[in-house]
Amino acid sequence: MKNSSAWWIRIPFFFFLIFGLMEYFIDSGGQPAFIAYPITQAFLLLVLLILIAIEMILAAIENVMFHTLSETAQERYLAKKQSRWQWDWGKRMYQKLLGSKPVEEEHEIILDHNYDGIRELDNKLPPWWVYMFYITIIFGVVYLARFHVFGDYDQELEYEREVAQAQQAIEEYKKTAKDLVDVNTVELLTGEADLKAGETLFSGNCAVCHKMDGGGGIGPNLTDDYWILGGGIKNVFNTISEGGRPGKGMISWKANLKPNEMAQVASYVLSLHGRTPADPKEPEGELWVDPNAKVDQVEVRQQDSTTLEVIMENTGTAF
């Protein structure tokens, strides 16, 4: 049968419709569902086969019905089918937007003058062009009113908004990529959940040597102001990640703990500061003064004269 119906439109249409619905309803995170769940590929293949089968059945039925028709009816059917697949609306619209006169009607718009046989048509501006021109006028009026009369956002505000949005996106990203922290970017974590996780890690890995209350055993006291390898989140993170001095017993933990876990346990260690352990070890190392802390804050905290000297050394303050 000539000019069979447009199966090549129907099959892709339904196939991509089902594909789209599937992607919409299956929550597969950032990846498309057909990659995240390979089983859906089998589903899509099945859908495709079913669509093809339906088309084949329809064609077969049409064929059988066609043969039951009388000869004249067959001819009429074919003629109708031939004309059916013209997209009349699209054609008419195209002609209208083009606005050109058919050659047969050109005599209506030809101008009177005649230059050595060269004549001129008085064509109208093509409607597609005119409509676009109107749209730019409307756009211009709206733009003028919105930004110059009512003073909606300006470029600076737009920039700031976009930066804020990007900042937010970075925060979101960081939440899912916590293990990006290293010794340079690590910050003291104060969230309940992080400290709790840090406590669990500490009791599982560190308490054997540092005691659960941080008072110290094989390892030094972690609750006082004295640090062998430096206090503050960056130094403590570094100690945990890289280990202590060779042969002292504090191993490098970066092979066993993820960066985020090291940040959590380091924050937990620092949260032990100021507690009074049951059986504290003597302070070891040097008094640690945060180089970023203000001098007068430190002064209030530490008042005896020997530590004051250390403070002056550490902060480089001259009295």
Ligand code: HEC
């Ligand atoms: C095998 C015993 C042992 C274990 C387990 C251990 N440490 Fe240590 N830790 C030590 C020793 C010993 C030192 C002293 C290192 C030095 O003097 O260089 C130390 C030093 C430290 C320091 C530096 C203290 C300072 O004064 O500078 C920190 C912080 C620390 N440990 C945290 C931890 C954390 C967190 C864990 C668990 C992930 C842990 N340690 C597990 C033995 C241990």
